[in-house]
Amino acid sequence: MIVKKRYGRETGREYALRVLKENIVMLELEPGSRISENELASEIGVSRTPIREALIELSKSKIVKIYPQKGSYVSLIDWELVEEALFMRLTLEKAVVRLACQGIEEEKIQELEKNVKLQKFYIDNNEAGELLELDNQFHKELFAITNKIHIYRLMSVMMLHFDRLRTLRTKAVDQRYVIEDHLKILEAIRNKRPLEGEQVMERHLTRYIIDEKIVKEKYPQYFEIVEE
Structure with missing residues (x-):
């Protein structure tokens, strides 16, 4: 189980919630x-x-x-909830990219490029946890740059369902596409091409549809059984 250091002003409830979220997303639970x-x-x-x-x-x-009288259980992955989470994320992140394409400081773009370089390092070294953390930081920073960080925090609650699927995909599918997608998003922002940015973001976030069969075949025990 992953148990990271407790923050100074973090209450017991906040700390427990953070640790549980991370372990559920990383499939330790x-x-x-x-x-x-x-x-x-x-x-x-x-x-x-x-x-x-x-x-x-x-x-x-x-x-x-x-x-x-029975206890608590980690929910199986419900594909409908994954799709709802993706719908929310896709709607919001395309809007954020559109805002970013109106113009942000070059320094901010370069900071995001450094993040992408680190992502490549962790992909090359098969470190899924660090890759997901950097991936999250990349998207979170886009919200911060466009002054929409509170929306990101609200979105992150529902994203737990989608994030578990992302963890499975790092184990089952080559993740090098992440680097290419992120660089293309930054290129669109730098060149102020909102339509291109939205298209790349949509392709980036909906790749899970292509990988659905692979992931379900490899980890069938993790998914809710859908009755026909």
Whole structure:
């Protein structure tokens, strides 16, 4: 289990929530697995109360299921929720790219290019966790640059469903396309080509559709069974 250092002013609930989110997204807590409050409290270093509060919060976005008298479980990946999360992200990120194409400082673009170079390093070294973190930072910075960071934070709650799929794809599909897509997005922003930027962003975010069959065949146990 991944347990990173607690921030100085972070409450027990906030810390437990952050740790749980990361472990669910990175599949350290696998879809369908039972969650032990006692074990989590021991590993994270907090009491059961903040663990329980964090689980209740996660259940609101359906990433965790709580059954009275039975316990809590990590939800299986629900393809409908993945698609809803993608719809929201696609709508917002295309709008953000369009805003960025109106003009941002060259220094900001160069900082994002440094991020992409680091992504290449982690792809070459098969470090999926670091790659996903840098990928998230890249997109988060686009929201920050266009003064829409609060929207990003709201979006991130629903994105847990999509992010688990992203983790699976790093294990099943070559991720080098990420570098190419990000560089093309930056090229469109630098040259102030909003239509081109939106098209690249849409292609970038919808690649999961192409990879759906590969991922489901490799990890069928992680997905909700859809009744015909």
